[in-house]
Amino acid sequence: MTKILELKNVDSFYGNIQALYDINLHIDQGEIITLIGANGAGKSTTLMTVCGVVQARNGQVMYDGEEITKEAPNKIVAQGICQVPEGRLIFPELTVQENLDMGAFMRNDKEGIKRDMEYSFDLFPILAERRKQQGGTLSGGEQQMLAIARALMAKPRLLLLDEPSMGLAPLIVKQIFDIIKKVNAEHNTTIFLVEQNANLALKIAHRGYVMENGRIVLTDTCDKLLADEQVKKAYLGL
Amino acid sequence: MNNQINENSQNQGFISFFLSAGCADSATALKKSCLVALWFVFLTFPIMAVRVNTIENTVTWRLMNMVNVAVAVFFGSYVWRWLLARKEMSSAETSKETLIESLLSKILDDKILKSVSFSLIAIMVVAFPFALDNIYLTNIMISCLIYIVLGLGLNIVVGLAGLLDLGFVAFYAIGAYAYALLNMHFQLGFWTVLPLGALLGAITGLILGFPVLRLRGDYLAIVTLGFGEIIRLVLQNWGTVTMGPSGIANIARPGFFGMDFSLQQNLIYLYYIMVFLVSITIFFVNRLQNSRIGRAWLALKEDEIACQAMGVDKVKTKLLAFSLGATWAGMAGVVFAAKTTFINPDSFTFWESAIILSVVVIGGMGSIRGVIAGSIILILVPEYLRNFAEFRMLLFGAIMVLVMVFRPQGLISAKRKIYHYKVSNTASAGNE
Numbered sequence: 001m002t003k004i005l006e007l008k009n010v011d012s013f014y015g016n017i018q019a020l021y022d023i024n025l026h027i028d029q030g031e032i033i034t035l036i037g038a039n040g041a042g043k044s045t046t047l048m049t050v051c052g053v054v055q056a057r058n059g060q061v062m063y064d065g066e067e068i069t070k071e072a073p074n075k076i077v078a079q080g081i082c083q084v085p086e087g088r089l090i091f092p093e094l095t096v097q098e099n100l101d102m103g104a105f106m107r108n109d110k111e112g113i114k115r116d117m118e119y120s121f122d123l124f125p126i127l128a129e130r131r132k133q134q135g136g137t138l139s140g141g142e143q144q145m146l147a148i149a150r151a152l153m154a155k156p157r158l159l160l161l162d163e164p165s166m167g168l169a170p171l172i173v174k175q176i177f178d179i180i181k182k183v184n185a186e187h188n189t190t191i192f193l194v195e196q197n198a199n200l201a202l203k204i205a206h207r208g209y210v211m212e213n214g215r216i217v218l219t220d221t222c223d224k225l226l227a228d229e230q231v232k233k234a235y236l237g238l
Numbered sequence: 239m240n241n242q243i244n245e246n247s248q249n250q251g252f253i254s255f256f257l258s259a260g261c262a263d264s265a266t267a268l269k270k271s272c273l274v275a276l277w278f279v280f281l282t283f284p285i286m287a288v289r290v291n292t293i294e295n296t297v298t299w300r301l302m303n304m305v306n307v308a309v310a311v312f313f314g315s316y317v318w319r320w321l322l323a324r325k326e327m328s329s330a331e332t333s334k335e336t337l338i339e340s341l342l343s344k345i346l347d348d349k350i351l352k353s354v355s356f357s358l359i360a361i362m363v364v365a366f367p368f369a370l371d372n373i374y375l376t377n378i379m380i381s382c383l384i385y386i387v388l389g390l391g392l393n394i395v396v397g398l399a400g401l402l403d404l405g406f407v408a409f410y411a412i413g414a415y416a417y418a419l420l421n422m423h424f425q426l427g428f429w430t431v432l433p434l435g436a437l438l439g440a441i442t443g444l445i446l447g448f449p450v451l452r453l454r455g456d457y458l459a460i461v462t463l464g465f466g467e468i469i470r471l472v473l474q475n476w477g478t479v480t481m482g483p484s485g486i487a488n489i490a491r492p493g494f495f496g497m498d499f500s501l502q503q504n505l506i507y508l509y510y511i512m513v514f515l516v517s518i519t520i521f522f523v524n525r526l527q528n529s530r531i532g533r534a535w536l537a538l539k540e541d542e543i544a545c546q547a548m549g550v551d552k553v554k555t556k557l558l559a560f561s562l563g564a565t566w567a568g569m570a571g572v573v574f575a576a577k578t579t580f581i582n583p584d585s586f587t588f589w590e591s592a593i594i595l596s597v598v599v600i601g602g603m604g605s606i607r608g609v610i611a612g613s614i615i616l617i618l619v620p621e622y623l624r625n626f627a628e629f630r631m632l633l634f635g636a637i638m639v640l641v642m643v644f645r646p647q648g649l650i651s652a653k654r655k656i657y658h659y660k661v662s663n664t665a666s667a668g669n670e
Contacts, residue, residue, distance in 0.1 A: 051547065053543070053546060072551070073546045073547070073549075073552075074546065074549045074550060074551040074552075077546075077547065077548065077549030078549055082547065082548075082549075083547040084547075085543055085544055085547050089541050089543055089544035089547075090541075090544065091536075091537050091540040091541055091544065092540060092541075093536075093540055094536060094537065094540065098533070098536075101533065102533060102537050102545075102548050103548060105530070105533070105534065105537075105548045105549050105550060106548075106549040150548070151547070154548065154549065
């Protein structure tokens with residue numbers, strides 16, 4: 001399998017504070033991988049580094065065999081990496097449909113956009129009902145669905161999801177995770193999932209990375225991680 | 239609280255609702271009104287009651303005024319509370335559209351009505367200077383049109399991109415001085431300088447834009463305010479170039495293929511130039527609003543990180559907003575210099591920026607019709623109220639307070655174009 005994304009010895013900083021130490025990870029085309037860890041472990045920073053909002057000081061970020069370490073965020077999005085930011089961050093005063101339109105900002109094919117919007121509405125029927133409602137008036141779960149649908153409108157090859165389960169009811173979390181799996185299966189979209197909810201994340205992903213204090217401490221297939229004594233104790237509460 | 243008001247209004251009818259609006263019962267309301275009246279008497283005592291004549295060294299006590307204030311405020315407070323309570327009820331119950339807005343959208347939805355009303359407006363605008371044949375009125379109309387252009391320019395920055403710019407008058411000054419100086423030194427004509435002024439505006443917009451890219455909200459407002467003052471102070475103190483506070487006089491009026499105009503003809507000519515400019519501006523801003531870049535501005539206003547995640551180039555988008563907004567200000571400045579034929583730094587104080595911002599905010603941020611309505615109200619009303627000169631600013635302030643309390647989204651709120659996708663979904667079909 002080809003590696004779609006690879007981080008080589010990446011260090012990232014916020015000002016003078018180092019947040020990531022020597023991160024090495026890769027994702028194969030069509031895979032779902034998950035990055036789990038406690039609060040402040042550096043999971044979101046890893047995502048931010050991939051999409052260029054925080055730039056790596058040392059090391060390389062390779063996408064499709066090309067280096068994107070120093071590129072501007074909008075150039076990276078144009079190459080097919082799309083992020084669903086933590087805390088949803090939809091546009092509260094734009095309608096659902098306008099939010100989805102913004103997702104297709106980089107695209108020019110009207111027909112394709114129309115088709116993908118229908119696809120989004122198929123995935124999330126509730127959004128079709130609320131099409132003309134302002135994004136801010138949606139419930140938390142609906143906003144998360146909108147954020148994911150919006151990211152899918154960009155037709156990403158690699159979708160970065162930052163804690164999609166945050167603050168949502170278990171039933172809705174399950175629904176969202178089912179859709180993540182569905183998108184991965186139907187469109188062969190590679191998915192990089194950052195999660196606190198280790199149990200669920202490890203169940204849908206193929207491989208997992210465990211992060212602690214800015215370092216990756218463990219990596220394996222999800223089945224093995226789920227069985228690992230250390231992971232069980234620290235993240236699964238078993 | 240709201241429910242209580244609702245019940246009250248249904249059970250006891252209008253008068254008792256009016257008497258107890260916003261309070262638990264009419265006794266509290268009475269007490270509140272008395273207190274407010276007393277407080278106002280205390281506040282206005284020095285200006286309303288005491289008149290000191292420094293020449294004759296006498297003090298006149300006008301206690302009757304105090305009684306008037308007390309009575310007016312007492313009843314005024316009832317009306318105020320009633321309006322507030324009514325507003326709360328109506329916003330809870332029905333849609334936010336006002337009568338004027340629904341009328342406007344009705345007219346715009348109907349093709350025949352639309353073309354009829356548009357041609358009516360066009361005829362009125364074109365015939366205006368001849369119908370009235372009054373230099374004074376034409377002159378006021380020209381300044382109103384200049385403010386429409388300025389308002390629409392600022393509307394790009396504040397209304398669409400959400401960047402609060404308090405130094406907008408700087409670009410206006412740059413346009414005006416560009417024409418005055420180029421005309422004085424190089425005898426360049428109005429039509430040559432008009433695009434130059436626009437260009438200069440755009441460039442200074444970029445120059446201001448770069449350092450403030452990271453700033454938002456209050457911080458941005460302060461920096462832009464400083465920028466506006468810097469430009470004004472430079473104009474005031476760089477005497478060798480700008481002639482300092484004495485200003486530049488005898489600026490040429492716009493020419494028309496070398497024809498000689500009388501003063502009145504020239505004003506009418508200038509009026510048509512402004513009408514033309516306003517139409518172009520409306521056309522451009524309208525196109526911009528519904529374009530990709532317009533959507534990027536709207537989104538950037540709401541959330542920068544999400545915007546970046548969608549692939550919007552934050553730097554380019556923000557700079558574009560600043561420079562496009564400044565372009566119109568530069569052009570308006572050139573026209574202003576040509577109209578008054580004399581400019582000095584006093585025409586470009588912070589007060590001007592504040593008025594332009596009020597035009598946008600009161601009219602309705604992001605709405606072209608709103609900005610037009612706003613500048614007509616804010617520029618024409620004070621002019622026609624010259625008879626009540628002392629109360630002009632008071633009225634101006636009162637309009638602002640009232641609009642902000644009762645219609646915070648502006649007189650005519652923005653309506654975005656909706657993109658229609660045919661979605662074959664039963665759930666959504668019911669909604670249409």
